[in-house]
Amino acid sequence: MHNLIIISDLHLRDGSVADTFTNERACIDLLLAYKNDIIVLNGDIFDISYTQSLPIIENTYPRLCDVIARYVTFIARGNHEAFLRTACNQYLYSQIQVDGIRIKHGHDYDALNHGSLAWAGDFVTWATGKIDRYIYRDFTEDIGGVVFRMLRQGKFGDLERYRRFALDTISRDGTIDSLVLGHTHIKEVRPELRYWNTGCWVRGHTDVLIIPVSSNPVVRLWE
Numbered sequence: 348m349h350n351l352i353i354i355s356d357l358h359l360r361d362g363s364v365a366d367t368f369t370n371e372r373a374c375i376d377l378l379l380a381y382k383n384d385i386i387v388l389n390g391d392i393f394d395i396s397y398t399q400s401l402p403i404i405e406n407t408y409p410r411l412c413d414v415i416a417r418y419v420t421f422i423a424r425g426n427h428e429a430f431l432r433t434a435c436n437q438y439l440y441s442q443i444q445v446d447g448i449r450i451k452h453g454h455d456y457d458a459l460n461h462g463s464l465a466w467a468g469d470f471v472t473w474a475t476g477k478i479d480r481y482i483y484r485d486f487t488e489d490i491g492g493v494v495f496r497m498l499r500q501g502k503f504g505d506l507e508r509y510r511r512f513a514l515d516t517i518s519r520d521g522t523i524d525s526l527v528l529g530h531t532h533i534k535e536v537r538p539e540l541r542y543w544n545t546g547c548w549v550r551g552h553t554d555v556l557i558i559p560v561s562s563n564p565v566v567r568l569w570e
C-alpha cells in the first residue's frame with residue numbers, strides 16, 4: 348500500500364510580511380517523511396502573481412524548493428501559476444489522476460474563474476497580488492482584510508455551490524471515483540460526497556491530506 352500525500356496553497360512569495368507561508372521546517376519534514384509515496388502539490392504553491400518571478404521564490408526558499416525538486420511526484424497548476432509551466436524542474440499539470448482520484452486546484456469552479464468570466468478571476472488574482480505587493484504592510488490586517496474577504500466571498504459565493512459545481516465533474520466522468528480540490532483554503536473531508544479539499548499551508552494552517560492508494564496505481568496527467 349502506498350499513500351497519496353496532497354498539500355496545496357502554500358503561496359510561496361518573497362519572505363516579506365506579505366508572505367503568508369508558514370512552518371517551512373514542518374513542510375520539509377512532511378515531504379521527506381513521505382518521499383517514497385506519491386506526493387502531489389495541488390496548486391498555488393508558487394505565487395507568481397505576487398512575485399512576478401520564480402527565482403525570487405527559489406532564492407527565498409532554497410531548501411524547500413530543493414526538496415520539491417527531488418521528492419514531489421506531481422504539481423497541479425493553480426490560478427496564481429496561470430502562466431507558469433515548470434517550477435523546481437517539474438512540469439505543472441492542469442489535472443492529475445491517481446487511480447480514480449482526480450486532483451486539481453479547482454479555480455475553474457469558482458464563480459469568477461468559470462467560463463466567460465475567467466478574465467474576472469484572472470483580474471482578481473492579479474489585483475490581489477498588486478495590493479499585497481505594494482500596500483500590504485498598512486493594509487491587509489484592516490481594510491485589506493475586509494476587501495480580501497469580500498473578493499473571496501465574490502469568488503466562492505458559498506462553498507456549497509463551489510463544491511456542488513465541482514462534483515458535477517464526478518457524475519459526468521466515469522473514470523473518477525473522487526475529487527480533490529484546493530483553492531478555497533478551507534480544508535474539507537467529505538468522503539460521503541467523494542470530495543476532499545486540501546485546505547492550505549499559510550499562516551495558522553498546515554493542512555495535509557493523506558489517502559491510501561494501491562501499490563501500483565494508474566496515473567493520468569493533463570497538460
Ligand SMILES: [Mn+2]
Nearest residue numbers: 391425426530
Ligand atoms: Mn487558488
